[in-house]
Amino acid sequence: MKNVLTIAGSDSSGGAGIQADLKTFSAHGVFGMSVITAVTAQNTQGVFAVEDISPELIAKQIESIFEDIRVHAVKIGMVSKIETIKTIAEGLKKYKPDNVVLDPVMVSKSGYHLLKPEAKEALINKLLPLATIVTPNIHEAEVITGIKINSLKDMEKAAYLIKNMGPKYVLVKGGHLEENATDLLFDGNNIETLTTKKINTKNTHGTGCTLSSAIASNLANGYSIHEAVKLSKEYITTAIENSLDIGKGVGPTHHFYTLYKRSGVINE
Ligand SMILES: Nc1ncnc2c1ncn2[C@@H]1O[C@H](COP(=O)(O)OP(=O)(O)OP(=O)(O)O)[C@@H](O)[C@H]1O
Numbered sequence: 085m086k087n088v089l090t091i092a093g094s095d096s097s098g099g100a101g102i103q104a105d106l107k108t109f110s111a112h113g114v115f116g117m118s119v120i121t122a123v124t125a126q127n128t129q130g131v132f133a134v135e136d137i138s139p140e141l142i143a144k145q146i147e148s149i150f151e152d153i154r155v156h157a158v159k160i161g162m163v164s165k166i167e168t169i170k171t172i173a174e175g176l177k178k179y180k181p182d183n184v185v186l187d188p189v190m191v192s193k194s195g196y197h198l199l200k201p202e203a204k205e206a207l208i209n210k211l212l213p214l215a216t217i218v219t220p221n222i223h224e225a226e227v228i229t230g231i232k233i234n235s236l237k238d239m240e241k242a243a244y245l246i247k248n249m250g251p252k253y254v255l256v257k258g259g260h261l262e263e264n265a266t267d268l269l270f271d272g273n274n275i276e277t278l279t280t281k282k283i284n285t286k287n288t289h290g291t292g293c294t295l296s297s298a299i300a301s302n303l304a305n306g307y308s309i310h311e312a313v314k315l316s317k318e319y320i321t322t323a324i325e326n327s328l329d330i331g332k333g334v335g336p337t338h339h340f341y342t343l344y345k346r347s348g349v350i351n352e
């Protein structure tokens with residue numbers, strides 16, 4: 085079995101963050117581990133409080149895992165503030181994991197700033213160059229590049245600009261554009277387009293967390309980047325198609341639909 089680590093924030097409602105990541109890892113048959121960067125009090129309606137974990141405790145969590153266990157892939161999510169980013173960057177430089185999937189989480193679906201505005205530069209300068217693949221949504225790609233994105237052409241332009249900031253691959257996610265759910269994968273030479281039709285649901289809490297954790301799992305399981313992204317897009321699409329109407333706001337996706345269906349737990 086392969087071991088995959090998420091470095092991210094805790095979501096008390098279980099739809100995003102560490103909780104979504106660990107569910108996604110389990111659904112992919114990899115062993116999940118976590119370094120918690122912040123604890124959030126949130127549900128489907130909003131984020132109500134955040135407490136950042138100290139840099140010392142983040143560093144100790146990273147050390148405890150890497151000094152003992154082989155890590156086949158790392159996924160990075162909510163990183164909150166400059167000190168957290170510096171601590172994670174130092175850990176990655178020291179332990180040099182093979183696969184690093186960076187989801188540059190900035191603002192929650194409910195509009196809360198999970199990344200402090202003053203930490204954007206540190207995320208760009210310190211974490212982007214260490215990423216195997218970075219997975220910005222439209223808003224994050226706009227913040228990272230400083231350009232406005234209204235079309236696939238703009239997404240392409242952003243992918244080129246972000247690639248020049250150091251990651252090996254860039255996946256710009258188009259889930260927030262009006263028409264289809266089209267993502268663009270750029271490897272430095274070619275753009276690959278992954279398109280599905282947009283699913284009409286409000287329940288998309290944690291879609292970015294889930295997609296990036298699926299990519300990390302698939303890379304750990306030995307797939308190439310192109311295969312890992314394709315399989316992960318299929319996984320998130322099924323998870324959104326079968327998303328759960330839990331709570332009064334933006335509900336979570338279904339991590340185990342295919343597994344449960346196969347095992348007969350779901351028989352509709
Ligand atoms: N309504 C939808 N129908 C189909 N696919 C979607 C939909 N919304 C998002 N996706 C897909 O889900 C994946 C995650 O994209 P999204 O743009 O939602 O990420 P995100 O905004 O970073 O998520 P989060 O806010 O949870 O971090 C992408 O592959 C995107 O195309």
Ligand SMILES: Cc1ncc(COP(=O)(O)O)c(N)n1
Nearest residue numbers: 093094100101192193289290
């Ligand atoms: C701890 C944590 N990490 C990430 C997200 C982003 O997910 P979303 O944009 O779907 O709210 C979140 N809400 N909470």
